Amino acid sequence: MRDEWFIRGDVPMTKSEVRAVSVSKLELPCDGVLYDVGAGTGSVAIEASRLLTEGRVYAVERNPEALSLIAENRARFQADNITVVCGEAPKALEGLERPSHVFLGGSGGQMEEILKEILERNPAVRIVANVIALESLCEILNLAGRYGLETEVVSVQVARARKTGAYHLMQGQNPVYVIAMERGERKEGGEGH
Amino acid sequence: MRDEWFIRGDVPMTKSEVRAVSVSKLELPCDGVLYDVGAGTGSVAIEASRLLTEGRVYAVERNPEALSLIAENRARFQADNITVVCGEAPKALEGLERPSHVFLGGSGGQMEEILKEILERNPAVRIVANVIALESLCEILNLAGRYGLETEVVSVQVARARKTGAYHLMQGQNPVYVIAMERGERKEGGEGH
Amino acid sequence: MRDEWFIRGDVPMTKSEVRAVSVSKLELPCDGVLYDVGAGTGSVAIEASRLLTEGRVYAVERNPEALSLIAENRARFQADNITVVCGEAPKALEGLERPSHVFLGGSGGQMEEILKEILERNPAVRIVANVIALESLCEILNLAGRYGLETEVVSVQVARARKTGAYHLMQGQNPVYVIAMERGERKEGGEGH
Amino acid sequence: MRDEWFIRGDVPMTKSEVRAVSVSKLELPCDGVLYDVGAGTGSVAIEASRLLTEGRVYAVERNPEALSLIAENRARFQADNITVVCGEAPKALEGLERPSHVFLGGSGGQMEEILKEILERNPAVRIVANVIALESLCEILNLAGRYGLETEVVSVQVARARKTGAYHLMQGQNPVYVIAMERGERKEGGEGH
Numbered sequence: 001m002r003d004e005w006f007i008r009g010d011v012p013m014t015k016s017e018v019r020a021v022s023v024s025k026l027e028l029p030c031d032g033v034l035y036d037v038g039a040g041t042g043s044v045a046i047e048a049s050r051l052l053t054e055g056r057v058y059a060v061e062r063n064p065e066a067l068s069l070i071a072e073n074r075a076r077f078q079a080d081n082i083t084v085v086c087g088e089a090p091k092a093l094e095g096l097e098r099p100s101h102v103f104l105g106g107s108g109g110q111m112e113e114i115l116k117e118i119l120e121r122n123p124a125v126r127i128v129a130n131v132i133a134l135e136s137l138c139e140i141l142n143l144a145g146r147y148g149l150e151t152e153v154v155s156v157q158v159a160r161a162r163k164t165g166a167y168h169l170m171q172g173q174n175p176v177y178v179i180a181m182e183r184g185e186r187k188e189g190g191e192g193h
Numbered sequence: 194m195r196d197e198w199f200i201r202g203d204v205p206m207t208k209s210e211v212r213a214v215s216v217s218k219l220e221l222p223c224d225g226v227l228y229d230v231g232a233g234t235g236s237v238a239i240e241a242s243r244l245l246t247e248g249r250v251y252a253v254e255r256n257p258e259a260l261s262l263i264a265e266n267r268a269r270f271q272a273d274n275i276t277v278v279c280g281e282a283p284k285a286l287e288g289l290e291r292p293s294h295v296f297l298g299g300s301g302g303q304m305e306e307i308l309k310e311i312l313e314r315n316p317a318v319r320i321v322a323n324v325i326a327l328e329s330l331c332e333i334l335n336l337a338g339r340y341g342l343e344t345e346v347v348s349v350q351v352a353r354a355r356k357t358g359a360y361h362l363m364q365g366q367n368p369v370y371v372i373a374m375e376r377g378e379r380k381e382g383g384e385g386h
Numbered sequence: 387m388r389d390e391w392f393i394r395g396d397v398p399m400t401k402s403e404v405r406a407v408s409v410s411k412l413e414l415p416c417d418g419v420l421y422d423v424g425a426g427t428g429s430v431a432i433e434a435s436r437l438l439t440e441g442r443v444y445a446v447e448r449n450p451e452a453l454s455l456i457a458e459n460r461a462r463f464q465a466d467n468i469t470v471v472c473g474e475a476p477k478a479l480e481g482l483e484r485p486s487h488v489f490l491g492g493s494g495g496q497m498e499e500i501l502k503e504i505l506e507r508n509p510a511v512r513i514v515a516n517v518i519a520l521e522s523l524c525e526i527l528n529l530a531g532r533y534g535l536e537t538e539v540v541s542v543q544v545a546r547a548r549k550t551g552a553y554h555l556m557q558g559q560n561p562v563y564v565i566a567m568e569r570g571e572r573k574e575g576g577e578g579h
Numbered sequence: 580m581r582d583e584w585f586i587r588g589d590v591p592m593t594k595s596e597v598r599a600v601s602v603s604k605l606e607l608p609c610d611g612v613l614y615d616v617g618a619g620t621g622s623v624a625i626e627a628s629r630l631l632t633e634g635r636v637y638a639v640e641r642n643p644e645a646l647s648l649i650a651e652n653r654a655r656f657q658a659d660n661i662t663v664v665c666g667e668a669p670k671a672l673e674g675l676e677r678p679s680h681v682f683l684g685g686s687g688g689q690m691e692e693i694l695k696e697i698l699e700r701n702p703a704v705r706i707v708a709n710v711i712a713l714e715s716l717c718e719i720l721n722l723a724g725r726y727g728l729e730t731e732v733v734s735v736q737v738a739r740a741r742k743t744g745a746y747h748l749m750q751g752q753n754p755v756y757v758i759a760m761e762r763g764e765r766k767e768g769g770e771g772h
Contacts, residue, residue, distance in 0.1 A: 001217065017214045017347060024194065024213035050244070133553040134732065138717035141361065153354035153361055153713065154210060155754065157543055157736060159561045161346035167519040168334065168346055172558030175545045175734065326746040327539065331524035346520065348561065350543060350736055352754045360712040365751030368541065368738045387603065403600045403733060410580065410599035437629070527747065539740035539747055540596060547732035554720065554732055 006043050006073050011066045013041045014105060014130060017158045018176045023047050025128045025152070025180045026101050031055045035099045037089045037114060038106025042070035042082070048103070049079040056081050058096050062088040090117035098122050104129035111136075115143055119183075127181045137177050149181040199236050199266050204259045206234045207298060207323060210351045211369045216240050218321045218345070218373045219294050224248045228292045230282045230307060231299025235263035235275070241296070242272040249274050251289050255281040255301065283310035291315050297322035304329075308336055312376070320374045330370050342374040392429050392459050397452045399427045400491060400516060403544045404562045409433050411514045411538070411566045412487050417441045421485045423475045423500060424492025428456035428468070434489070435465040442467050444482050448474040448494065476503035484508050490515035497522075501529055505569070513567045523563050535567040585622050585652050590645045592620045593684060593709060596737045597755045602626050604707045604731070604759045605680050610634045614678045616668045616693060617685025621649035621661070627682070628658040635660050637675050641667045641687065669696035677701050683708035690715075694722055698762070706760045716756050728760040 003016050014022065022044060028034065031054040036045040039059035049057050059074075059082055061067050067086055074082050085092050090113045098121050104114070118125055127149070131137050137153075144151045157175040161168035196209050207215065215237060221227065224247040229238040232252035242250050252267075252275055254260050260279055267275050278285050283306045291314050297307070311318055320342070324330050330346075337344045350368040354361035389402050400408065408430060414420065417440040422431040425445035435443050445460075445468055447453050453472055460468050471478050476499045484507050490500070504511055513535070517523050523539075530537045543561040547554035582595050593601065601623060607613065610633040615624040618638035628636050638653075638661055640646050646665055653661050664671050669692045677700050683693070697704055706728070710716050716732075723730045736754040740747035 002220065016217065017349060020213045020217035021210045024209065027195065053246075133550075133555050134547065134716065134720060135553050137713065138720065141713060141717065145359075151354075151361070153363075155352045155363065156210060157350045157352075157545065157558060159348045159350075159543065159558070161344075161520065164519075166338075167521050168344070169519050170346075170348065170561050172543060172545070172560045174558045175556050326743075326748050327523065327527060327740065328746050330520065331527065334520060334524065350738065350751060352736065352751070354713065357712075360714050362712050363754050365736060365738070365753045367751045368749050388606065402603065403735060406599040406603035407596045407737075410595065413581065439632075531745075537740075537747070539749075541738045541749065542596060543736045543738075544600075545734045545736075547730075552724075554730070556732075556734065 001043070001047050003043075006041050006046070007069055007076065008041050009065055009069050011041050011063070011069055013043050015158065015173060017173075018130065018156050018178065019044055019047055021154070021156050022103065022128055022130055022178050023051070025178055026103060027126060028052060028055070028101055032100045033097050034058070034101045034103060035060060035093065035096070035118070036103045036105065038104065039070055040066050040105055042073045042084075044103050044105060045070065045082050046073055046077050046079050049077075049081050052081055056083065056097065058083050058085050058099075060085045060087065060089050060092050062086070062092075090114045093117055093121075099125055101125065102127045111139055112143055115147055119147060123183055125182075129179045129181070131177045131179065132174055137179075140179055144179075144181050149183055152180040154178050194236070194240050196236075199234050199239070200262055200269065201234050202258055202262050204234050204256070204262055206236050208351065208366060210366075211323065211349050211371065212237055212240055214347070214349050215296065215321055215323055215371050216244070218371055219296060220319060221245060221248070221294055225293045226290050227251070227294045227296060228253060228286065228289070228311070229296045229298065231297065231301065232263055233259055233298055235266045237296050237298060238263065238275050239266055239270050239272050242270075242274050245274055249276065249290065251276050251278050251292075253278045253280065253282050253285050255279070255285075283307045286310055292318055294318065295320045304332055305336055308340055312340060316376055318375075322372045322374070324370045324372065325367055330372075333372055337372075337374050342376055345373040347371050387429070387433050389429075392427050392432070393455055393462065394427050395451055395455050397427050397449070397455055399429050401544065401559060403559075404516065404542050404564065405430055405433055407540070407542050408489065408514055408516055408564050409437070411564055412489060413512060414438060414441070414487055418486045419483050420444070420487045420489065421446060421479065421482070421504070422489045422491065424490065424494065425456055426452050426491055428459045430489050430491060431456065431468050432459055432463050432465050435463075435467050438467055442469065442483065444469050444471050444485075446471045446473065446475050446478050448472070448478075476500045479503055479507075485511055487511065488513045497525055498529055501533055505533060509569055511568075515565045515567070517563045517565065518560055523565075526565055530565075530567050535569055538566040540564050580622070580626050582622075585620050585625070586648055586655065587620050588644055588648050590620050590642070590648055592622050594737065594752060596752075597709065597735050597757065598623055598626055600733070600735050601682065601707055601709055601757050602630070604757055605682060606705060607631060607634070607680055611679045612676050613637070613680045613682060614639060614672065614675070614697070615682045615684065617683065617687065618649055619645055619684055621652045623682050623684060624649065624661050625652055625656050625658050628656075628660050631660055635662065635676065637662050637664050637678075639664045639666065639668050639671050641665070641671075669693045672696055672700075678704055680704065681706045690718055691722055694726055698726060702762055704761075708758045708760070710756045710758065711753055716758075719758055723758075723760050728762055731759040733757050
């Protein structure tokens with residue numbers, strides 16, 4: 001989904017290409033339950049909601065400006081299977097339906113508490129995180145080791161052409177680390193199609 | 194969708210991350226009609242078919258080994274909305290339903306003929322191509338200019354971590370150019386959700 | 387050499403990492419004669435001049451602001467083996483000593499004329515070009531084919547960490563194509579050390 | 580310097596482009612004293628030795644096969660200002676001349692001990708490390724913090740064209756993190772030219 005389709009304000013948004021890769025790494029079945037933690041504009045929640053034809057997304061966000069953007073985007077895309085949750089994870093996750101999948105776009109410095117809470121709720125949960133800070137990358141790898149999570153790490157570096165007259169000038173985007181985590185051996189199969 | 198989920202043989206396959214970006218750039222509505230030209234293992238066709246809940250994919254391929262892989266993958270993923278078409282584009286496209294979208298994974302050197310045929314059938318078609326050869330990139334940019342197509346070009350460079358003991362060693366994948374093309378101004382909107 | 391070491395003004399400058407790769411691809415012997423065409427701030431000329439202990443750089447530039455920056459940087463680094471040449475290539479190259487190496491940072495749209503002139507002066511010249519526009523890349527590959535030049539093409543994509551508090555945030559630079567060209571077979575050897 | 584110029588055997592070698600960036604980040608004055616720790620084939624030592632017209636390189640390596648390659652390459656390039664040191668850092672560094680610069684190509688798991696030893700010998704030393712493992716990147720950032728080193732981190736991702744008939748196919752190299760470290764504020768200037 002194109003970035004310009006979303007109402008954005010000044011809230012940072014995962015770029016189209018990285019969003020596509022991240023949603024793909026979630027490997028959502030159509031009846032999955034996804035937490036989008038630090039949902040920002042809600043772009044990941046909305047792109048994921050399209051695949052969750054029988055499932056649900058909980059978009060958790062503490063920033064009021066972002067919250068209203070999520071609500072607007074939810075309406076714009078008629079993404080009725082998104083529940084917007086106001087508050088800070090992991091506290092805001094209490095009482096929500098058990099997740100099958102979690103996307104971590106921003107952790108607000110509570111990475112370990114969030115991971116712990118999620119894994120307690122569902123030890124078989126699949127988690128995908130986006131990070132751009134090297135220190136966050138290190139922290140996640142550390143936590144994954146401590147909590148016995150198998151990790152798949154990719155870095156995605158995109159360059160987009162900007163047109164200037166007859167020329168396409170390639171412009172580098174920021175590289176993003178996309179980390180998928182899951183306990184034990186990853187299951188083979190194309191389930192959820 | 195994970196690369197290992199597909200039956201592959203020796204046929205080259207678009208890698209998971211590039212496939213996700215490419216399918217995303219197609220911007221498929223649920224009732225779209227997609228031609229996957231040079232379908233290879235059928236991985237793009239299958240990933241796209243999931244979004245085309247009321248649409249159809251025509252997976253066109255001339256290589257017999259690839260054709261049987263597509264058929265196997267189609268069965269494995271129960272992707273009943275994929276029609277496997279044996280033959281070489283543009284000739285093999287004759288008689289098929291009018292396309293709303295086209296993915297060009299491989300053109301077999303018939304790029305211009307294919308573009309021409311597709312644009313005649315539907316001047317508003319949206320086309321996404323993957324190229325890794327610089328000469329193919331140049332050819333597409335040339336053709337896009339000649340046929341009045343607006344282009345969006347991104348290069349996607351992915352590195353994947355390989356685990357060796359306690360270490361994640363980043364390994365570079367080949368960069369792929371993903372080129373989206375469409376006539377005239379691109380429409381605003383989140384239709385097809 | 388660090389970017390901040392150079393006096394820059396508003397003239398675009400090859401970034402440190404790409405400059406290092408480009409100068410390395412020139413494979414300058416200590417007695418080489420280098421033309422730096424479209425010299426900009428002179429940063430490539432100056433980095434190369436350090437290796438040319440018995441050689442010379444001709445820094446060719448038509449933009450008056452850039453010319454004065456080159457002169458300032460030349461003085462700052464005491465790079466006495468740089469001759470600053472005012473004018474537009476290929477015309478400005480007339481009368482200059484025969485080049486053994488050429489760096490093309492900017493061609494001002496005269497790529498073919500420049501290549502022709504250079505190759506006439508020295509058919510064994512080694513040329514390195516930096517391009518960021520896809521169309522310029524295509525043009526160079528075309529010209530290289532037409533003039534019988536062997537090419538080595540690399541794309542260099544650098545991300546630099548920006549520090550924000552305790553975090554290193556990786557930020558993408560624009561990818562640059564570095565193209566080395568030479569007639570016939572490239573010679574083996576470590577000559578010029 | 581081209582990779583093929585070096586005698587290599589089976590010892591892993593820093594690739595040409597990353598070597599150029601790494602040597603550039605060292606910012607060697609002509610009278611510098613460089614330790615190349617984990618020198619491998621000696622390619623960094625040799626490329627650096629060319630700039631050290633009045634200085635010296637100590638190439639430290641523990642692997643016997645690599646040691647003989649360094650010696651051969653040293654002879655091939657007549658790099659008389661390289662001293663080959665057999666042994667494991669930091670122990671092997673004892674008794675050597677005080678370093679102004681250090682390149683860490685491989686630490687053999689003794690990163691902290693090496694850093695400590697080097698900084699004791701010269702608190703103003705400039706260190707450049709190459710890492711490909713995320714865990715090593717994390718370790719270096721940690722150590723840099725603990726030892727009060729300012730860091731500059733870049734990741735370099737190179738793709739090289741492979742020619743197949745008339746086509747240039749871009750092939751991804753492994754991304755390498757190049758980390759430059761120095762105590763306190765980095766000095767301005769173009770000294771050492």
